[in-house]
Amino acid sequence: MKIQSAEVIVTSPDRNFVTLKLTTDDGLTGLGDATLNGRELAVVSYLRDHVVPLLIGRDAHQIEDTWQFLYRSAYWRRGPVTMAAIAAVDVALWDIKAKAAGMPLYQLLGGASRTGLMAYGHASGRDLPELFDNVRSYLDKGYKAIRIQTAVPGLRAIYGVAGNATTEGNKGKRYDYEPAQRADLPVEEDWDTRKYLTHLPGVFEAVRNEFGADIPLLHDGHHRMTPIQAAKLGKSLEPYDLFWLEDCTPAENQAALRLVRQHTTTPLAIGEVFNTVWDYQTLITEQLIDYVRSAVTHTGGISALKKILDFAAQYQIKSGMHGPTDISPVGMAAAMHLGLAIHNFGIQEYMSHGALTNSVFQQTFTFTDGMLHPGEQPGLGVSLDVDEAGKYPYQTAYLPYNRLADGTVHDW
Numbered sequence: 001m002k003i004q005s006a007e008v009i010v011t012s013p014d015r016n017f018v019t020l021k022l023t024t025d026d027g028l029t030g031l032g033d034a035t036l037n038g039r040e041l042a043v044v045s046y047l048r049d050h051v052v053p054l055l056i057g058r059d060a061h062q063i064e065d066t067w068q069f070l071y072r073s074a075y076w077r078r079g080p081v082t083m084a085a086i087a088a089v090d091v092a093l094w095d096i097k098a099k100a101a102g103m104p105l106y107q108l109l110g111g112a113s114r115t116g117l118m119a120y121g122h123a124s125g126r127d128l129p130e131l132f133d134n135v136r137s138y139l140d141k142g143y144k145a146i147r148i149q150t151a152v153p154g155l156r157a158i159y160g161v162a163g164n165a166t167t168e169g170n171k172g173k174r175y176d177y178e179p180a181q182r183a184d185l186p187v188e189e190d191w192d193t194r195k196y197l198t199h200l201p202g203v204f205e206a207v208r209n210e211f212g213a214d215i216p217l218l219h220d221g222h223h224r225m226t227p228i229q230a231a232k233l234g235k236s237l238e239p240y241d242l243f244w245l246e247d248c249t250p251a252e253n254q255a256a257l258r259l260v261r262q263h264t265t266t267p268l269a270i271g272e273v274f275n276t277v278w279d280y281q282t283l284i285t286e287q288l289i290d291y292v293r294s295a296v297t298h299t300g301g302i303s304a305l306k307k308i309l310d311f312a313a314q315y316q317i318k319s320g321m322h323g324p325t326d327i328s329p330v331g332m333a334a335a336m337h338l339g340l341a342i343h344n345f346g347i348q349e350y351m352s353h354g355a356l357t358n359s360v361f362q363q364t365f366t367f368t369d370g371m372l373h374p375g376e377q378p379g380l381g382v383s384l385d386v387d388e389a390g391k392y393p394y395q396t397a398y399l400p401y402n403r404l405a406d407g408t409v410h411d412w
């Protein structure tokens with residue numbers, strides 16, 4: 001079974017998505033997600049100019065060999081653009097192999113280890129009443145775990161709070177909001193770590209008082225703290241029993257997590273911006289984290305992320321795969337099949353896609369009682385309507401960035 005054609009499809013229904021579609025000489029098709037939020041066209045070029053010509057005529061069954069060929073023959077290693085491109089090829093080939101086998105993909109990864117995947121949703125609010133309403137709306141939808149993000153008094157606009165989004169289209173619209181703004185320049189947000197560290201514990205106390213001790217609560221620090229600040233935050237949140245504190249420091253310095261770990265028992269999750277196992281080596285072998293946040297899409301695909309998660313399993317570290325709206329329905333399906341199969345599944349982030357996105361991507365997954373399941377259709381269970389996709393051309397969009405009060409650029 002040879003790869004006969006490879007097409008890179010760019011579409012922007014509710015946001016930009018990049019999808020690789022492979023077709024074999026047997027007439028099977030496979031999809032892979034290559035979306036890199038805010039840098040989409042770099043991956044399009046990487047695929048169209050440098051990967052597609054190498055794929056034509058290759059044996060579609062040789063997933064591992066193709067992965068190693070693309071990774072090693074590039075000579076230049078790693079990086080989000082390269083690894084998103086390799087991920088798209090890898091996932092599309094798994095989709096094809098599972099279709100050829102007539103099985104849902106998770107069966108090829110070892111079969112189901114559970115009946116469904118516990119998912120968490122994103123609640124936020126500009127003040128406590130708004131946050132509580134938003135938490136309630138997630139509970140009403142069946143979510144069993146909820147991420148809590150809050151505005152901070154004195155700060156105009158910060159990550160994760162829709163009410164503060166500055167672009168007209170997003171203002172107050174959705175709480176699980178889309179941070180990439182369709183505009184020619186990135187939106188500027190503001191930041192003050194001291195104000196944040198003072199405000200956040202009280203918000204978690206209020207949420208626990210309102211909703212009780214049972215519900216797993218999560219929080220995303222989004223890379224904005226120094227190690228000692230992160231250690232302090234982890235400690236101050238201990239009474240509220242978080243499921244995890246995510247990205248407490250910029251993740252590229254793995255050793256920084258030693259200091260955080262020595263000071264707090266709040267579980268730590270990290271890795272949505274990582275792209276290979278090398279970003280995790282110290283974190284995993286020294287047991288500095290509890291959850292691996294990588295997405296299939298940004299970490300070289302199912303083959304590579306499964307190896308990272310198998311490695312993590314030896315250290316009792318579980319999965320917490322990234323699942324924001326910039327992971328396309330194809331990338332989400334890949335995450336669900338992998339999460340269903342591995343033993344060390346932890347939790348799955350889940351923000352539902354918009355109606356236009358769902359008109360472009362037909363999907364078989366279900367979300368019932370807070371649990372995701374990828375469905376039983378052979379392959380990933382996702383198809384792409386090329387005509388629908390063609391109605392929504394690429395639109396320039398950027399993630400925001402942060403400045404401190406004195407104008408210094410800060411991690412967003």
Ligand code: EZ4
Nearest residue numbers: 037179220222272324325326
């Ligand atoms: O900022 O997906 O945990 N989720 C996140 C996301 C990321 C965006 C970046 O593309 O941190 O909201």
Ligand code: CO
Nearest residue numbers: 220246247272
């Ligand atoms: Co995050």
